[in-house]
Amino acid sequence: MNTYSSKLLENSVNELSKLPGIGKKTALRLALHILKEESNYAESLGSSIIELRNKIQYCKTCHNISDSEACEICANPKRDHSTLCVVEDVRDVMAIENTGQFNGVYHILGGIISPMDGIGPSDLNIESLIRKVSEDNTNEIIMALSTTIEGDTTNYYIYKKLSHFNIKITTIARGISIGDELEYADEITLGRSIINRMPYENSLSEERF
Amino acid sequence: MNTYSSKLLENSVNELSKLPGIGKKTALRLALHILKEESNYAESLGSSIIELRNKIQYCKTCHNISDSEACEICANPKRDHSTLCVVEDVRDVMAIENTGQFNGVYHILGGIISPMDGIGPSDLNIESLIRKVSEDNTNEIIMALSTTIEGDTTNYYIYKKLSHFNIKITTIARGISIGDELEYADEITLGRSIINRMPYENSLSEERF
Numbered sequence: 353m354n355t356y357s358s359k360l361l362e363n364s365v366n367e368l369s370k371l372p373g374i375g376k377k378t379a380l381r382l383a384l385h386i387l388k389e390e391s392n393y394a395e396s397l398g399s400s401i402i403e404l405r406n407k408i409q410y411c412k413t414c415h416n417i418s419d420s421e422a423c424e425i426c427a428n429p430k431r432d433h434s435t436l437c438v439v440e441d442v443r444d445v446m447a448i449e450n451t452g453q454f455n456g457v458y459h460i461l462g463g464i465i466s467p468m469d470g471i472g473p474s475d476l477n478i479e480s481l482i483r484k485v486s487e488d489n490t491n492e493i494i495m496a497l498s499t500t501i502e503g504d505t506t507n508y509y510i511y512k513k514l515s516h517f518n519i520k521i522t523t524i525a526r527g528i529s530i531g532d533e534l535e536y537a538d539e540i541t542l543g544r545s546i547i548n549r550m551p552y553e554n555s556l557s558e559e560r561f
Numbered sequence: 562m563n564t565y566s567s568k569l570l571e572n573s574v575n576e577l578s579k580l581p582g583i584g585k586k587t588a589l590r591l592a593l594h595i596l597k598e599e600s601n602y603a604e605s606l607g608s609s610i611i612e613l614r615n616k617i618q619y620c621k622t623c624h625n626i627s628d629s630e631a632c633e634i635c636a637n638p639k640r641d642h643s644t645l646c647v648v649e650d651v652r653d654v655m656a657i658e659n660t661g662q663f664n665g666v667y668h669i670l671g672g673i674i675s676p677m678d679g680i681g682p683s684d685l686n687i688e689s690l691i692r693k694v695s696e697d698n699t700n701e702i703i704m705a706l707s708t709t710i711e712g713d714t715t716n717y718y719i720y721k722k723l724s725h726f727n728i729k730i731t732t733i734a735r736g737i738s739i740g741d742e743l744e745y746a747d748e749i750t751l752g753r754s755i756i757n758r759m760p761y762e763n764s765l766s767e768e769r770f
Contacts, residue, residue, distance in 0.1 A: 355655055358628045360617055364609040370602065371591050382580050384651060386614055387626070393579065394614030398607040400573040405595055405603030408569055417596070419567045442593060446564055 361387075413484070415460040415477050417442050425449075425457055432456045434491040438481065438510065440464050440503075444496060456494070459484065464497055464506040473509055481510070485517055492520040499526055525550075570596075622693070624669040624686050626651050634658075634666055641665045643700040647690065647719065649673050649712075653705060665703070668693065673706055673715040682718055690719070694726055701729040708735055734759075 356362035361383055368379035386394050410416070411423035418424070425431060425445075435456030439445055445458050461476045484490070493514065497503035511521055527545035528537050537545075565571035570592055577588035595603050619625065620632035627633070634640060634654075644665030648654055654667050670685045693699070702723060706712035720730055736754035737746050746754075 355659065357620075357632050357634065357651070357654065358617060358626045360609075360613045360628055361626055364613040367602075367606040367609045370606070372594050373587070373590075378582070380652065380655075381582075383613060385581050386610060387617060389614075391614045393576075394610050397576040397579070398609075398611035400569075400576045400607075401595060401603050401610070402607035404569045404573040404592060405598075405600050408567060408596060411566075417567045417570055419569060423566050425566065442566070443589065445566065446589075450564065 414458045415462060415480070416445055416458060430455075434489055435494065436481075436484070436490055436492070437494045437496050439496050440498065448496065456492075461497075461506070464500075464502045465509055466502045476506075478510060478513065482513055485514060485519065490517075490519050492522060495521065495523040497523075623667045624671060624689070625654055625667060639664075643698055644703065645690075645693070645699055645701070646703045646705050648705050649707065657705065665701075670706075670715070673709075673711045674718060675711045685715075687719060687722065691722055694723060694728065699726075699728055701731060704730065704732040706732075 356365065361380075364383045364386070365376060365379045368374055368382050369376050371379075374382070386397070407419075409418050409420060411418045411426055412421050413426040414423060416423040416425065420427075426433075432455050436459050437448065437454060437456055438459050438461060439448070440461055440463060442460065445460065448454050448458075459477070459481050461478065461481075463471050463476050465471060465473055465476070485493070493510075495507045495510065497506055507523060514521060525548075526541070527548065528534065528541065534542065565574065570589075573592045573595075574585060574588045577583055577591050578585050580588075583591070595606070616628075618627050618629060620627045620635055621630050622635040623632060625632040625634065629636075635642075641664050645668050646657065646663060646665055647668045647670060648657070649670055649672060651669065654669065657663050657667075668686070668690050670687065670690075672680050672685050674680060674682055674685065694702070702719075704716045704719065706715055716732060723730060734757075735750070736757065737743065737750065743751065
């Protein structure tokens with residue numbers, strides 16, 4: 353006989369186990385949980401998934417996930433539209449927004465250059481970034497990508513592509529994390545943080561003092 | 562502004578994070594994964610969840626999850642309907658079925674007696690078990706519950722309820738797991754396994770010899 357006593361159960365376990373990090377056992381636990389809950393939970397969970405995929409839009413300006421043609425950030429006139437923060441994906445936008453320290457707008461690449469995964473510059477939203485910079489009144493581009501080889505490669509590629517425009521290109525600061533102890537920091541980070549030392553006054557953040 | 566740039570995204574993250582073991586961060590990862598996949602995946606995942614909850618039935622005889630009034634096991638005339646294996650939930654049925662060592666039928670309690678969680682005998686399918694035993698031609702009841710205090714309590718409660726019927730009541734064997742080393746076994750298990758020692762011939766399983 354079939355391991356699952358029900359085709360319906362088997363079907364939903366199969367679908368759930370296609371999600372990243374969810375194996376058959378976890379999928380079964382989730383399916384049994386859904387069965388135990390009120391039926392309106394299954395209804396709202398299921399329809400929220402279907403609606404999400406069918407109705408979602410991507411902002412025409414920054415490629416952020418949005419409910420309309422322009423995302424809330426790009427549509428906000430109070431944001432500084434001359435400062436562009438280049439990030440890998442939507443989660444990075446959320447992370448930076450949560451800091452409350454950035455008032456510019458974003459440009460989402462949709463990934464980083466990674467030859468190992470077969471992702472080249474043409475797979476990313478780099479063309480539209482260059483077009484935006486050439487057409488709009490951009491003062492500064494802040495590169496906020498992962499500090500990995502792939503992130504550095506992407507940084508360099510974009511830097512080269514934009515170097516003939518008269519704009520400031522910066523990267524987010526790299527160094528010792530706040531709260532970290534020096535003896536546990538890796539050599540490269542520590543070495544670079546000595547080379548790129550900064551005026552003491554800059555380290556006096558509002559939060560701490 | 563809202564942390565999520567889209568209400569649709571926020572909504573599905575909220576629904577997904579109601580699942581056990583899935584927090585907001587994981588839910589966001591799952592939602593973004595669903596967005597990256599073809600739209601028919603979202604469709605089949607979402608509708609499988611809704612269908613599961615709306616169309617599922619429980620076997621009238623054993624309370625197993627089923628697509629019809631009688632589950633595949635209870636409907637199978639080749640199974641030994643006079644041997645009843647009492648288990649906590651559906652997952653236990655699957656686990657025992659996977660061993661291929663049991664040809665009887667099941668009775669699913671839907672939980673175990675756990676005063677700490679407010680679960681008493683009346684919350685479980687115990688009445689229907691007693692009715693089944695009194696009406697049908699049952700020879701043996703195998704108690705296959707967890708070897709915890711709650712499991713033991715439930716075992717004892719059911720044992721008392723069934724003791725005036727002329728049937729054999731057994732529990733699954735408890736002892737040292739196959740492949741375990743003695744020095745790491747806990748004292749209670751080891752102590753009991755000496756008291757409940759069994760003829761050597763019984764330990765010669767087909768699989769190993």
